[in-house]
Every structure is written in structure tokens, then in C-alpha cells.
Amino acid sequence: xxxxxxxxxxxxxxxxxxAVRNVSFKVPSRSCFGLxxxxxxxxxxxxxxxxxxxKPNSGKILVMGYPAGSIGAKKHIGYLPEKxxxxxxxxxxxxxxxxxxxxxxxxxxxxxxxxELLEWIxxxxxxxxxxGSLSAGMKQRVGIAQALVTDPDILILDEPTxxxxxxxxxxxxxxxxxxxxxxGKTVLLSTHILAEVEKVADHVAIINRGVTIVSGSLxxxxxxxxxxxxxxxKPEILVNRLKNKDFVKEIETTGKVITVKVSDQEKFEKEVLxxxxxxxxxxxxxxxxxxxxxEIFTRFIVVEEK
Amino acid sequence: MKILRFYREKVKGGELSSELIKLxxxxxxxxxxxxxxKRFLVFVILMILPVLILTVTSLLFWLPASSQNIxxxxxxxxxxxxxxxxxxxxxxxxxxxxxxIIGYWLGFPILIVTAIFASEFIAGERSTxxxxxxxxxxxxxSWLFLPKILAFAIISFLTASAxxxxxxxxxxxxxxxxSFTALKMLSKVGWLIFKYIGVTWMFIMAICNFTVLLSSFTxxxxxxxxxxxxxxxxxxxxxxxxxxxxxxxxxxxxxxKLSYLxxxxxxxxxxxxxxxxxxxxxxxxxTMNPTIxxxxxxxxxxxxxxxxxxxxxxxxxx
Numbered sequence: 315x316x317x318x319x320x321x322x323x324x325x326x327x328x329x330x331x332x333a334v335r336n337v338s339f340k341v342p343s344r345s346c347f348g349l350x351x352x353x354x355x356x357x358x359x360x361x362x363x364x365x366x367x368x369k370p371n372s373g374k375i376l377v378m379g380y381p382a383g384s385i386g387a388k389k390h391i392g393y394l395p396e397k398x399x400x401x402x403x404x405x406x407x408x409x410x411x412x413x414x415x416x417x418x419x420x421x422x423x424x425x426x427x428x429x430e431l432l433e434w435i436x437x438x439x440x441x442x443x444x445x446g447s448l449s450a451g452m453k454q455r456v457g458i459a460q461a462l463v464t465d466p467d468i469l470i471l472d473e474p475t476x477x478x479x480x481x482x483x484x485x486x487x488x489x490x491x492x493x494x495x496x497x498g499k500t501v502l503l504s505t506h507i508l509a510e511v512e513k514v515a516d517h518v519a520i521i522n523r524g525v526t527i528v529s530g531s532l533x534x535x536x537x538x539x540x541x542x543x544x545x546x547x548k549p550e551i552l553v554n555r556l557k558n559k560d561f562v563k564e565i566e567t568t569g570k571v572i573t574v575k576v577s578d579q580e581k582f583e584k585e586v587l588x589x590x591x592x593x594x595x596x597x598x599x600x601x602x603x604x605x606x607x608x609e610i611f612t613r614f615i616v617v618e619e620k
Numbered sequence: 621m622k623i624l625r626f627y628r629e630k631v632k633g634g635e636l637s638s639e640l641i642k643l644x645x646x647x648x649x650x651x652x653x654x655x656x657x658k659r660f661l662v663f664v665i666l667m668i669l670p671v672l673i674l675t676v677t678s679l680l681f682w683l684p685a686s687s688q689n690i691x692x693x694x695x696x697x698x699x700x701x702x703x704x705x706x707x708x709x710x711x712x713x714x715x716x717x718x719x720x721i722i723g724y725w726l727g728f729p730i731l732i733v734t735a736i737f738a739s740e741f742i743a744g745e746r747s748t749x750x751x752x753x754x755x756x757x758x759x760x761x762s763w764l765f766l767p768k769i770l771a772f773a774i775i776s777f778l779t780a781s782a783x784x785x786x787x788x789x790x791x792x793x794x795x796x797x798x799s800f801t802a803l804k805m806l807s808k809v810g811w812l813i814f815k816y817i818g819v820t821w822m823f824i825m826a827i828c829n830f831t832v833l834l835s836s837f838t839x840x841x842x843x844x845x846x847x848x849x850x851x852x853x854x855x856x857x858x859x860x861x862x863x864x865x866x867x868x869x870x871x872x873x874x875x876x877k878l879s880y881l882x883x884x885x886x887x888x889x890x891x892x893x894x895x896x897x898x899x900x901x902x903x904x905x906x907t908m909n910p911t912i913x914x915x916x917x918x919x920x921x922x923x924x925x926x927x928x929x930x931x932x933x934x935x936x937x938x
Contacts, residue, residue: 365756366630368936386633388758399749408653415645416757418638460753 316343318390318468318500319364324373325524326359332524333359336373339519339529341502343467346494348515348532349504350611356524357504358396361472364502365393377468389417392466396473396504398457402446406432406456409445410463417464424463431459450477458486469493470502475510483510490514508608520611528610542574542582545599546590555589570598630760630933643763650771659737664779666733670721671783674790706795707808713791714809715895718784718816725780725820726888731827731852732845734776738828739844741768742932743835752937762929765832769925773825780820784813815894819917823887826920830883833924836932855882879908883920886913 319341326334334356341347351357362368364375366383380386400409407428414424432441435455440448448456454477461469474490475483491514493499505511511518512532519529546552549572556562561578576582579602590597654660724730742765745751754764788806796802806813827848835844855878863875879885885908893910 362937367752367755368938380633381629384629384632384634385639385758385760388756389633391756393753393756395749395753397749398753400753401745401748401750403657404653412649413754413757415642415649416754416759416763418642418758421645421649 317341318343318378319347319502320374320376321360321364322374322376324360324363324370324375326356326363326368327371334363334370334521334524337521337524337526338373339526341468341500342517343500344494344498345516346490346501346503346514348511348518349502349521350506350508350511350518351521353506354523355521357521358472359524360521361470361502361504364470365391389464390467392461392464392469394457394461394469394471394474396476398454400445400453400456402444404445405442406437406445406448407441409456410460413460413463419464427463428459431462432456434462435459451479451482454478455482465497466499468500468502470504472504473506474503475505475507487514508611512608540576540579540582540602542572542576542586542602543599544572544574544586544597545570546572547596547598548593551593551595552586552589555593556585559585561585627933634758639760639763642759643767646763646767647770650767651774654771654775659740660775663733663737664775667725667730667776667779668783670724671786674717674721675786706805710791710795710805711809711812713795714788714812717787717791718812718895721787722816722888722891726823726884726891728852728884730824731884732849734824734827735831735845735848736841738769738772738831739835739841741765741772741832741835742928743838743841743844746839746937747841755937761932765928765932769828769832772828773821776824776828777817777821780817780824784816784820788813812895815891819887819891819894822917822921823883826883826887826917829921829924829928833928836928852882852884855879855885859885876908880912880916883917886916886920889913890917 317340321337321339324334324337325332337356337360349357349360359368363370364377364382366388369383375382377387378390404412407425410428410431411421411424414427415421417424419427429438429441432438435458437452437455437459440452445453445456454474458471458474461471469490471490475486478486487510490501490503494501494514494516501514503511503515515532517529517531520527544552547570549567549570552572553565553567556574557565559582561576561581562574563577564573564575566573574582589595742751745754745764751764755761785806788809789802792802792805796805830851831844831848834847835841838844859875859878859882862878863871865871866874879889889908890910890913893913
């Protein structure tokens with residue numbers, strides 16, 4: 315899989331304060347990549363370095379093979395900032411047209427593209443309204459539209475569902491997934507709302523206090539701990555046989571139900587099958603699920619803070 | 621070397637020809653947006669205010685009286701070219717009229733209005749988040765304000781030209797009524813008009829670029845405007861104080877050196893020198909070298925622009 319954004323050992327200091335320390339991750343192409351972390355973790359600083367708005371003190375960032383902040387890199391990026399604001403006196407169409415010209419479009423082409431996008435985001439008829447007269451949700455939609463003016467390969471969205479109602483959020487998340495699946499785009503998504511990342515992201519990187527805690531595909535990260543619920547007639551035998559196994563991380567019994575957190579699904583399932591057959595245990599219920607993103611996030615942040 | 625390497629990396633992936641075409645398109649777009657901008661219309665109205673007043677006055681009083689004069693003059697100076705006969709008097713009248721308004725044009729009224737408008741180019745756009753958003757697009761950061769400065773240069777040049785030409789026409793029509801002779805007189809003072817337009821326009825651009833430089837350090841337009849005002853007032857006060865506090869040649873020399881830092885002084889002195897020579901009616905605290913005055917005005921146009929381009933590309937946009 316190609317890498318479209320490569321962040322290598324990047325650090326940024328504001329005076330003595332380390333905003334970002336030795337952060338590294340790779341964003342694969344045609345994927346949705348979630349950048350997660352608590353407030354002040356360094357997510358926005360990292361994004362600004364990818365966009366070339368600020369320079370790292372050390373490390374290297376490449377976007378489509380070009381240095382971050384170069385014209386070659388920025389040609390491939392559409393960006394929605396965390397708090398999308400704009401000159402209130404401009405009309406919506408003027409803004410979208412200007413963005414198109416900045417990307418090298420002719421005026422007419424940029425205007426047509428602007429009208430097309432306004433229809434796509436459901437703001438047809440608002441093209442000649444001043445930006446200041448729009449509601450917060452409408453402004454956010456216009457923000458998304460301006461990020462898509464040149465149909466870029468990479469979209470960097472910082473809190474894209476801010477100011478949107480429930481319907482709007484669902485719609486935007488659906489569109490994000492559509493952009494990845496049907497149009498082959500790469501989306502770098504920064505958000506606090508873990509449930510949203512879980513719905514759309516393929517890969518995540520978790521940052522805390524300017525440091526990358528973990529990075530990888532969501533599937534791989536959730537396999538690290540899978541949770542099983544097993545109901546049997548002789549739970550104490552099963553618990554005794556399992557509790558010292560290295561792939562069993564946690565084990566809990568409530569009546570006849572055993573809840574087990576494991577790090578290796580295959581080994582666990584083989585072992586459970588062996589025990590049940592050899593010990594003649596009756597199995598009533600068996601289910602498993604991967605860790606939710608919230609559980610993964612909490613686990614890594616808690617471990618890191620310890 | 622580090623800066624050179626930085627700029628080389630910045631332009632990677634860009635092509636010079638397409639970037640120049642982009643600059644042209646942005647210039648066109650800025651001209652269109654400026655024409656819709658109410659603040660800019662206020663700027664143009666304030667620039668032409670003196671000439672509006674003079675035009676109304678002349679329409680009410682001067683021009684009706686002059687229609688008899690052309691007939692009388694044709695009889696008195698039968699056979700002679702009236703444009704040659706009245707050339708000197710005409711030129712002196714134009715110079716007097718221009719001198720009436722030059723204090724407005726090379727003074728605080730236009731300085732304040734220009735500074736307020738130019739402070740929007742960077743600080744105003746940064747305060748709304750517009751500049752930082754556009755800086756993520758595939759353009760050099762300079763492309764985000766150079767078209768604004770160029771558009772402003774075009775419109776202020778055209779406005780200044782319109783004002784000075786209108787004033788000359790008013791004088792011409794008062795001499796010769798609405799006749800072909802009135803239009804012919806324009807050629808007699810062509811150079812004079814050119815000097816006034818040139819120096820006025822250079823003064824406006826010097827204020828504009830100096831304001832743009834100050835506005836690149838802040839997100840607040842008021843700081844940039846106050847910065848320009850404080851600088852201009854500070855120079856004037858410093859020159860005045862030094863010549864009073866340090867008597868004799870030393871005080872004169874220091875005052876003269878400091879005077880070159882005052883854009884208003886430089887422009888006014890240079891204009892007075894090229895129009896009136898030694899007999900300039902504009903009084904100055906100290907005698908200055910007109911060539912250095914011109915170099916100072918040009919310096920105020922170019923140096924702030926170069927510094928702004930270099931520093932804005934390099935700095936972090938926090």
C-alpha cells in the first residue's frame with residue numbers, strides 16, 4: 315500500500331515547551347486515517363506542520379513525495395480547519411471561486427465548480443449570500459466544499475462535524491466514507507469523537523502530550539485485546555485452566571458466565587475447545603468482540619500517563 | 621543558505637509559468653472584489669473629495685463667467701495662438717490650484733485612509749482566518765497579498781490621474797470655456813501633471829507598503845494603522861524637538877538626517893523642488909537633498925515589500 319503522508323520523527327517546540335515530540339506515522343493511500351488524542355495532545359500542531367503553516371524543529375514530513383508546505387504537496391491537499399472562519403463580507407461563491415483560482419483554475423471553471431459543490435452540500439441558492447449571514451452549520455458545510463474544490467487526493471479534516479446537527483454529522487461521515495471507498499481519496503481525520511472515527515477510519519494514530527502512543531490499522535489495534543463471553547456449566551474448571559495462559563490478559567466470572575480478554579484469538583479458541591472437550595464441559599453461550607476504539611484509546615492513554 | 625534551501629523546497633512542484641498566470645488571475649479577481657468593497661469606495665471618495673468640491677464650485681461660479689472671455693480674447697489677440705499667449709499664466713494657475721490640495725494629498729488625510737485600507741491586506745485577512753486558510757493552498761504566501769497591492773496600485777494611480785486631470789480641465793475651462801483651445805492647453809502642462817501624479821502615487825504606495833509590513837506582524841489592523849500614524853507623527857515631532865533642543869549646525873544636521881525618515885516630508889520636499897525649484901512655496905524646517913528624498917520614497921515602496929515577502933514566507937502562521 316502506498317504512503318501519501320509520511321511523518322518521520324517530527325518535533326516542534328514553542329520556546330521550551332514541546333508541543334510535538336518525535337511523532338511518526340504513515341498515512342496509507344485510499345484510506346481514512348484517524349488522528350486521535352486528548353485536548354492539547356499536539357494533533358492540530360501536527361496537522362499544521364503537514365500543511366506547511368508551521369515548520370518543525372526537527373524531522374521530516376513528506377506529502378505525495380513532496381516536502382510539506384511546498385506547492386507540489388499543497389496541490390494534493392484539501393483542508394478544513396477546526397474552526398472554519400472566513401471574511402464575513404465575501405459571498406459564498408466569491409470564496410469558492412477564489413479558492414479555485416488559487417489551485418490554478420480559470421475564473422469560469424472555478425465558479426462552475428463552486429456552484430456544483432454548493433449543490434452537493436445542499437446550499438444551492440446561497441451562492442450570493444455573504445458568508446457572515448450563514449448559520450454555523452452552513453459555514454461548516456461551505457468549509458467542506460472549499461476543501462473539495464479541486465477534487466484533491468488528500469483531505470485533511472480537523473473536527474469536521476463541529477457545529478453540525480445529528481443529521482448533518484451522519485451525512486458528513488457517510489460522505490467521508492464515500493470519498494474513500496468510491497473516489498479513492500485519502501482522508502486524515504482529526505476528531506475527539508471516537509465513535510465517529512470508529513465508523514469511518516481504517517487506521518489511527520493516538521497522540522498524547524506531543525508523543526505518538528500507538529499507530530496502526532483499527533483491525534490490528536482491536537485484535538490486541540478481544541473480549542470473549544462464555545457461559546458453561548463448570549466455569550471454575552475453565553477459569554483454572556485458562557488463568558495462567560500468557561494470551562489471557564484478564565478473566566472474570568459472574569455466575570456461570572466468564573468474561574475473558576485475550577491477546578491472541580487463535581490460541582485462545584484452540585485452548586478453550588480443548589478444555590471443553592477434555593473436561594466434558596457443557597457450553598451454553600459463546601461470543602466475542604474486538605475492543606472499541608474508546609476502550610483502546612482509554613487503555614493507551616492511561617498506560618502512557620502511568 | 622538555510623533560507624535559500626527553505627525557498628527552494630517551498631517552490632518544489634510548482635511551475636513558473638502557471639504561477640504567473642495564477643498571479644494574473646488573482647489580480648483580476650482582486651480588482652473585481654475591490655470594486656465591490658464599500659471600504660474601498662470610501663477610500664476613492666475621500667481621495668477625490670477636494671476635486672469634487674472644486675468642481676462644484678467652478679460649475680457654480682467660474683465657468684459661467686468664462687464663456688464671455690473666450691470671445692473677447694479672440695478679438696484682442698486676433699491671429700495669435702491663445703495657448704501660447706496664456707501658457708505661463710495657465711501653468712501658474714494650475715500650480716496654485718494643485719498647491720491648495722497637496723497638503724491634503726501628501727498629508728495625514730490620505731495617509732490615514734491608505735493605512736486603514738492597506739492594513740486589511742494581511743492583518744485583516746489573518747484576523748478572519750482567511751489568510752491562514754489560503755496559505756494551505758498551492759501558492760506562495762506572497763501571492764496572497766501581492767495581487768491586492770497591485771490592484772490597489774492600479775486603482776490609486778487611476779484615481780490620482782483622474783483628480784489631477786479634472787483639476788487641470790477646470791482651470792482650462794475657466795480660461796477658455798468649453799472649447800477645443802481648453803483641451804489643447806492640457807499639453808502645455810503635461811509634464812507638470814505627470815510629476816504631481818507620479819509623486820502622489822508614490823507617496824500612497826509608500827504608505828501602503830509600509831502599512832503592509834507592519835500588518836504582517838499582527839492580526840490586528842488597528843495596530844498596523846496606529847503604527848504608521850505613530851511613526852509619521854514621531855518623525856515630525858523628533859525633527860522639531862531636535863532642531864529646538866540642539867541649536868546650531870549639529871542640530872541642523874541631525875534634523876536633516878531624521879527628516880529623510882519621514883515619508884510625508886520626503887514626498888512634499890521632492891515635489892516642491894521639481895515643480896517650483898528654488899522658489900518652492902512649501903516651507904520646510906530644514907533644507908533637504910531632493911535626490912535623497914526621491915530615493916527615500918522609493919526605498920519606502922520597495923524595502924517594506926521585500927521584507928514582508930521574505931518574512932511572511934518564512935514565519936510560522938500560529
